Amino acid sequence: MLLPSLREQVLEANLELVRRGLVLYTFGNASAVDREQGLVVIKPSGVDYDDLRPEHMVVTDLHGKIVEGTLNPSSDLDTHTLLYREFPTIGAVVHTHSEFATSFAQAGLAIPALGTTHADYFYGPVPCSPPLTDDAIAGKYVHETGLAIVSRFKAADGTFLVDPLAIPACLVAGHAPFVWGKTAHDAAHNAVVLEAVARMAYRTLTLPGSTPQVTQSLLDRHYFRKHGANATYGQK
Numbered sequence: 301m302l303l304p305s306l307r308e309q310v311l312e313a314n315l316e317l318v319r320r321g322l323v324l325y326t327f328g329n330a331s332a333v334d335r336e337q338g339l340v341v342i343k344p345s346g347v348d349y350d351d352l353r354p355e356h357m358v359v360t361d362l363h364g365k366i367v368e369g370t371l372n373p374s375s376d377l378d379t380h381t382l383l384y385r386e387f388p389t390i391g392a393v394v395h396t397h398s399e400f401a402t403s404f405a406q407a408g409l410a411i412p413a414l415g416t417t418h419a420d421y422f423y424g425p426v427p428c429s430p431p432l433t434d435d436a437i438a439g440k441y442v443h444e445t446g447l448a449i450v451s452r453f454k455a456a457d458g459t460f461l462v463d464p465l466a467i468p469a470c471l472v473a474g475h476a477p478f479v480w481g482k483t484a485h486d487a488a489h490n491a492v493v494l495e496a497v498a499r500m501a502y503r504t505l506t507l508p509g510s511t512p513q514v515t516q517s518l519l520d521r522h523y524f525r526k527h528g529a530n531a532t533y534g535q536k
């Protein structure tokens with residue numbers, strides 16, 4: 301069996317989404333990539349989480365061609381593989397319909413950076429993709445979903461506007477969040493934090509406070525405390 305360890309990690313990330321209440325029934329999926337072998341491990345489509353085993357994970361290449369597995373891969377596979385091709389630094393992708401992040405996606409709104417919880421994980425607002433055109437929806441819809449996400453991070457000439465690891469999530473307009481990270485564990489963790497941040501943002505925006513937002517200095521202070529060369533958070 302290919303990639304036994306990565307299969308375990310992907311299964312664990314999928315189960316973490318359920319444990320944290322981000323996934324109802326089988327809505328949701330996690331995958332991870334082995335960059336050396338150019339292979340993606342992804343959850344199969346529509347299998348009960350209680351029954352999921354490492355051997356049920358589906359292995360594909362970076363273009364979604366099945367390399368190992370008898371079950372159908374998650375129906376969002378083409379979004380995952382596109383993100384792996386376009387964002388070479390990421391190692392895993394998670395998709396959920398978690399309630400508060402999905403509410404922002406349905407409203408077509410970015411999640412603004414309102415405080416330090418957000419700043420610890422996301423170096424700026426979490427963007428919302430442009431809505432898909434009718435042609436995109438009728439065509440290669442899952443692939444187009446990936447392109448809409450990428451358009452928030454890369455210019456048409458391919459240069460990065462935003463580092464995908466500095467803001468490891470995007471809301472898909474009218475749909476729900478896609479979240480990523482260096483590992484399957486990181487991607488699931490970021491998805492859980494995104495939902496918490498979205499819940500707090502929703503509540504903050506409904507309270508009668510003065511112009512809520514995190515200042516650039518507070519955003520920098522918190523983001524760079526946990527990320528980058530001079531990070532000081534946690535234990536060495």
Ligand SMILES: [Zn+2]
Binds near residue numbers: 397
């Ligand atoms: Zn979805």
